[in-house]
Amino acid sequence: MQKLPSWADVVLIPLINLVLAFLVSGLVILYIGENPVHALEVMVNGAMGSTRGWGYTLFFATNFIFTGLAVAVAYHASLFNIGGEGQAALGGLGVALVCLAVDWPFWWLALPFAVIGGALFGAAWAAIPAWLQARRGSHIVITTIMFNFIASALMVYLLVNVLKAPGMAPESAGFPEGTHLPSAYDVLGVFGIPFNRFAPLNVAFLVAVLACIGVWLLIWRTRLGYEIRAYGKSEPAAVYAGISPVRIIMITMLISGGLAGLMGINAVMGEAERLTLDSVQGAGFVGIAVALMGRNHPVGVFLAAVLFGALYQGGIELEFEIPAISREMILVIQALVILFTGALDGMVRTPLERLFLALRKKGAA
Amino acid sequence: MDLNTVLLILDSTLRLATPLLFACLAGLFSERAGVFDIGLEGKMLIAAFFSAAAASLTGNVWAGLLAGCAASMALAAIHGLASITFRGNQLISGVAINFLATGLTVLIAQDWFQQGGRTPQLEGGARFQPITLPFAETLRDVPVFGPIYYDLISGHTILVYLGFLAVPATWYVLFRTRFGLRLRAVGENPGAVDTAGVSVVGLRYGAVMICGLLCGFAGAYLSTGLSAGFVKDMSAGRGFIALAALIFAKWRPWSALGACLLFGLLDALGNRFQSIEIAGIALPVQFMQALPYILTVVILAGFVGKAIPPRAGGEPYVKER
Numbered sequence: 001m002q003k004l005p006s007w008a009d010v011v012l013i014p015l016i017n018l019v020l021a022f023l024v025s026g027l028v029i030l031y032i033g034e035n036p037v038h039a040l041e042v043m044v045n046g047a048m049g050s051t052r053g054w055g056y057t058l059f060f061a062t063n064f065i066f067t068g069l070a071v072a073v074a075y076h077a078s079l080f081n082i083g084g085e086g087q088a089a090l091g092g093l094g095v096a097l098v099c100l101a102v103d104w105p106f107w108w109l110a111l112p113f114a115v116i117g118g119a120l121f122g123a124a125w126a127a128i129p130a131w132l133q134a135r136r137g138s139h140i141v142i143t144t145i146m147f148n149f150i151a152s153a154l155m156v157y158l159l160v161n162v163l164k165a166p167g168m169a170p171e172s173a174g175f176p177e178g179t180h181l182p183s184a185y186d187v188l189g190v191f192g193i194p195f196n197r198f199a200p201l202n203v204a205f206l207v208a209v210l211a212c213i214g215v216w217l218l219i220w221r222t223r224l225g226y227e228i229r230a231y232g233k234s235e236p237a238a239v240y241a242g243i244s245p246v247r248i249i250m251i252t253m254l255i256s257g258g259l260a261g262l263m264g265i266n267a268v269m270g271e272a273e274r275l276t277l278d279s280v281q282g283a284g285f286v287g288i289a290v291a292l293m294g295r296n297h298p299v300g301v302f303l304a305a306v307l308f309g310a311l312y313q314g315g316i317e318l319e320f321e322i323p324a325i326s327r328e329m330i331l332v333i334q335a336l337v338i339l340f341t342g343a344l345d346g347m348v349r350t351p352l353e354r355l356f357l358a359l360r361k362k363g364a365a
Numbered sequence: 366m367d368l369n370t371v372l373l374i375l376d377s378t379l380r381l382a383t384p385l386l387f388a389c390l391a392g393l394f395s396e397r398a399g400v401f402d403i404g405l406e407g408k409m410l411i412a413a414f415f416s417a418a419a420a421s422l423t424g425n426v427w428a429g430l431l432a433g434c435a436a437s438m439a440l441a442a443i444h445g446l447a448s449i450t451f452r453g454n455q456l457i458s459g460v461a462i463n464f465l466a467t468g469l470t471v472l473i474a475q476d477w478f479q480q481g482g483r484t485p486q487l488e489g490g491a492r493f494q495p496i497t498l499p500f501a502e503t504l505r506d507v508p509v510f511g512p513i514y515y516d517l518i519s520g521h522t523i524l525v526y527l528g529f530l531a532v533p534a535t536w537y538v539l540f541r542t543r544f545g546l547r548l549r550a551v552g553e554n555p556g557a558v559d560t561a562g563v564s565v566v567g568l569r570y571g572a573v574m575i576c577g578l579l580c581g582f583a584g585a586y587l588s589t590g591l592s593a594g595f596v597k598d599m600s601a602g603r604g605f606i607a608l609a610a611l612i613f614a615k616w617r618p619w620s621a622l623g624a625c626l627l628f629g630l631l632d633a634l635g636n637r638f639q640s641i642e643i644a645g646i647a648l649p650v651q652f653m654q655a656l657p658y659i660l661t662v663v664i665l666a667g668f669v670g671k672a673i674p675p676r677a678g679g680e681p682y683v684k685e686r
Binding site for chain 2: 028031032033080082128132136137138139141142143145146147149150153154156157160161285288292324325326328329330331332333334335336338339342343344345346347350
């Protein structure tokens with residue numbers, strides 16, 4: 001018998017966790033001597049009060065959808081892919097190489113190849129930890145952490161010694177004109193809808209939405225998805241059913257790394273239009289929070305990614321409006337969300353389970 | 366390379382290995398008791414900030430050390446609460462703790478000192494000062510041994526010596542005391558420890574708090590020994606290098622010393638040379654920086670010996686089934 005009705009598991013618990021995280025964050029703001037309600041107003045207003053705010057919120061959300069889906073897919077196979085940061089960095093490299101290789105005439109021609117480049121490089125970076133887990137039993141969490149650092153060293157090396165364009169900053173040459181992805185301003189302008197001109201939201205957002213649908217189809221509507229979930233629930237049962245653990249681990253991690261790598265479409269191709277150091281900016285780790293909040297379901301990941309996008313954009317506004325609260329407030333909120341939804345989940349779940357059990361007994365009697 | 370350069374590099378190796386060593390031994394206690402800890406980095410960082418802050422406000426470096434250890438142990442307590450009491454995912458808890466430390470340190474630093482997330486420069490009694498060991502001056506002119514004793518062994522802060530003493534101490538506690546035996550047992554087979562009437566929860570909390578204490582030393586050394594004040598993100602991945610060293614050492618104290626010295630040496634070499642030529646191939650500095658992680662992956666892969674973690678690591682203990 002399920003201890004909790006599914007709506008409580010999917011909606012109520014994440015909501016309580018979120019409220020707890022925000023309450024503690026509010027205490028931190030109170031400690032600094034500012035008004036938490038005012039801070040929240042500034043954040044909500046900054047993130048959603050204008051098309052400019054939305055443009056940034058959804059731009060960040062696009063990054064987080066990719067990295068969140070990456071964590072979620074791996075999680076269905078009981079693999080904790082903490083290496084989204086490195087995989088996204090390498091994905092950015094793949095996207096950049098595609099964009100620089102050819103003088104692309106049209107963005108719609110460049111985009112599919114950039115998608116392939118980003119996904120391939122991201123998947124390649126996940127392949128070694130995956131193989132080590134599948135064949136040698138090395139703990140995937142540790143190897144993916146190590147690969148994040150190796151990726152960061154590799155990117156510095158490449159940008160300083162190989163890809164560096166003339167000039168001071170360690171960054172690649174700008175991408176050709178033809179790789180410019182239409183922004184929300186361009187796209188919505190066709191339909192006569194006004195949108196902020198400078199917000200970085202671009203068509204990569206649509207790729208992210210497609211990725212959500214793709215992951216949903218993969219996990220719940222294909223044989224492979226069934227095998228991934230079966231393996232994740234119980235390895236012995238999956239082996240008994242003739243599912244090869246090596247195959248599942250490899251395929252799942254390749255998909256996961258590929259999804260993280262797709263972030264480059266948005267951050268590198270869509271916004272910077274050149275490869276810079278630290279193009280990922282922690283989005284790989286935000287993916288963990290997003291997947292946890294979203295209960296590893298694409299719809300949940302999408303909603304959680306928008307929430308975190310708003311948090312990031314709101315946090316930047318917060319620093320402008322209330323200088324006493326620095327941008328790192330976002331990291332604190334993010335940490336508390338991960339803590340309450342991920343690690344301290346039992347703190348909320350156990351009492352709730354008791355409550356529902358008591359209610360059910362009363363209902364039966 | 367002459368003796369002087371070698372001594373300089375080894376000297377900086379000792380300095381750079383010290384925070385790794387404290388953090389690595391911290392992780393050793395926690396993971397030997399079956400609680401994975403990828404939050405070493407965060408605990409180190411928060412300790413670095415609170416040590417520098419308290420040292421700067423009181424002018425006393427020992428007050429700083431105390432504050433740093435307290436802050437680090439507070440985060441350790443959260444980790445304990447999440448992974449022992451509420452049986453949450455220990456890895457996720459570690460990730461959260463790292464973010465919490467990164468955010469809180471800058472936020473509070475900005476609130477207290479208004480210097481863009483750093484503490485004021487520490488001077489005099491607010492820092493750990495180098496100690497000149499006995500006879501260092503007199504023996505200085507003795508060939509070979511003199512410079513080694515004077516430049517390399519003498520002239521470090523007290524925390525460096527404490528760090529190296531912590532290795533035999535850890536070995537003794539883990540392998541020669543009753544507490545250590547139980548602690549190791551709780552990481553391998555908590556059920557057996559429980560059957561023997563010893564509290565699994567108590568032991569694990571003990572281990573996690575020792576881990577917090579040692580991370581406190583690591584962080585305090587960073588901001589009050591190695592440098593003079595806290596700057597944003599100053600732990601710079603050292604907590605993860607310490608974690609790598611722990612795996613590289615296969616969760617053993619003496620090997621941990623070796624691993625930390627090796628990784629410290631790599632760091633020192635990377636600081637001094639932009640690239641190193643070995644057998645005609647120029648190795649870029651980034652390769653040196655990545656080498657600890659690459660070596661750890663190789664060890665984890667089991668090509669050179671096999672790193673087998675404590676068997677009950679990462680698993681919350683459930684008494685009743």
